[in-house]
Amino acid sequence: MNLKVKIKDFEFENPLMNAAGVNCYTIDELEEIRNSKAASFVTKTCTLNTRQGNLEPRYYENELGSINSMGLPNLGIDYYLNYLESLDGTYFLSVTEMNTENIHKILEKINESSFNGLVELNLSCPNIEGKPQIAYDFKTTDKLLADIFKYFKKDLGVKLPPYFDLAHFDIMANILNKYPIRFVNSINSIGNAIIIDENDTVVIKPKNGFGGLGGEYIKPTALANVNAFYRRLNKDIKIIGTGGVNTGRDVYEHILCGAYMVQIGTRLQKEKSKVFERILNELKEIMKEKNYNSLDEFRGKLKTL
Ligand SMILES: CC(C)(C)CCc1c(C(=O)O)[nH]c(=O)[nH]c1=O
Numbered sequence: 001m002n003l004k005v006k007i008k009d010f011e012f013e014n015p016l017m018n019a020a021g022v023n024c025y026t027i028d029e030l031e032e033i034r035n036s037k038a039a040s041f042v043t044k045t046c047t048l049n050t051r052q053g054n055l056e057p058r059y060y061e062n063e064l065g066s067i068n069s070m071g072l073p074n075l076g077i078d079y080y081l082n083y084l085e086s087l088d089g090t091y092f093l094s095v096t097e098m099n100t101e102n103i104h105k106i107l108e109k110i111n112e113s114s115f116n117g118l119v120e121l122n123l124s125c126p127n128i129e130g131k132p133q134i135a136y137d138f139k140t141t142d143k144l145l146a147d148i149f150k151y152f153k154k155d156l157g158v159k160l161p162p163y164f165d166l167a168h169f170d171i172m173a174n175i176l177n178k179y180p181i182r183f184v185n186s187i188n189s190i191g192n193a194i195i196i197d198e199n200d201t202v203v204i205k206p207k208n209g210f211g212g213l214g215g216e217y218i219k220p221t222a223l224a225n226v227n228a229f230y231r232r233l234n235k236d237i238k239i240i241g242t243g244g245v246n247t248g249r250d251v252y253e254h255i256l257c258g259a260y261m262v263q264i265g266t267r268l269q270k271e272k273s274k275v276f277e278r279i280l281n282e283l284k285e286i287m288k289e290k291n292y293n294s295l296d297e298f299r300g301k302l303k304t305l
């Protein structure tokens with residue numbers, strides 16, 4: 001049985017990796033994933049300089065998922081770049097910045113480095129005050145990508161927040177199809193949710209308790225975003241599926257919707273890196289039952305009525 005995945009000229013043993021932000025802040029955490037059954041990892045989204053992030057509590061989980069407003073705590077691009085440059089194998093470096101000018105600065109730094117993996121540009125980054133995050137500002141996204149591909153020569157994909165309107169899928173896909181993007185990772189957490197505890201109080205401190213939702217709560221939205229982009233993007237832009245993966249069945253559904261790699265966030269936070277072996281075994285069981293020997297045999301084969 002062959003679980004291999006290819007994105008551009010990069011080949012992975014299987015589709016599983018962590019989602020940015022979970023268990024990927026320090027080299028120790030990244031080594032734990034690298035030494036697990038995961039086929040790759042992505043770093044915590046990093047910025048030009050280290051960041052403390054928001055006041056705690058800034059992460060909370062329950063049986064249905066998680067909510068977070070971490071505020072982008074990270075050890076800075078040099079920390080992750082130096083580590084990645086020392087590794088063989090193919091890994092993902094997640095980056096963003098607080099404005100487009102600094103996004104170019106961090107990407108130019110990567111461009112000049114000997115990093116040979118894939119960059120995951122997190123487009124959930126804030127924009128200028130009063131405007132929505134970049135990925136919800138289509139004109140800014142288009143201009144940013146046009147400017148990036150004037151100089152950026154390495155392999156880059158984008159991490160997107162969920163969209164909820166079919167017209168937004170059309171508009172975003174038309175933009176993305178214009179550029180040599182290697183992958184689209186859908187979805188980031190569903191923004192600005194609230195969870196309330198038994199004391200009539202929100203569960204996280206930043207932003208009056210408003211935070212990004214992850215886990216089982218978001219799987220239907222994640223699957224729809226994966227399939228919407230799978231239907232609309234050029235075939236050489238691969239889809240990475242993220243959101244609501246707790247079992248091998250969830251991985252199977254993401255791949256049915258068109259995903260190549262599948263990222264695990266909230267469940268990894270709960271179960272730690274042994275989760276990759278469990279979910280890989282569950283996926284193999286499903287493929288055996290259905291007599292599939294490779295992911296290509298069922299990727300994108302979601303049936304409609
Ligand atoms: C939302 C940002 C802080 C701009 C980016 C980092 C990020 C965070 C975070 O660091 O708060 N949490 C998420 O669920 N997704 C993200 O992309």
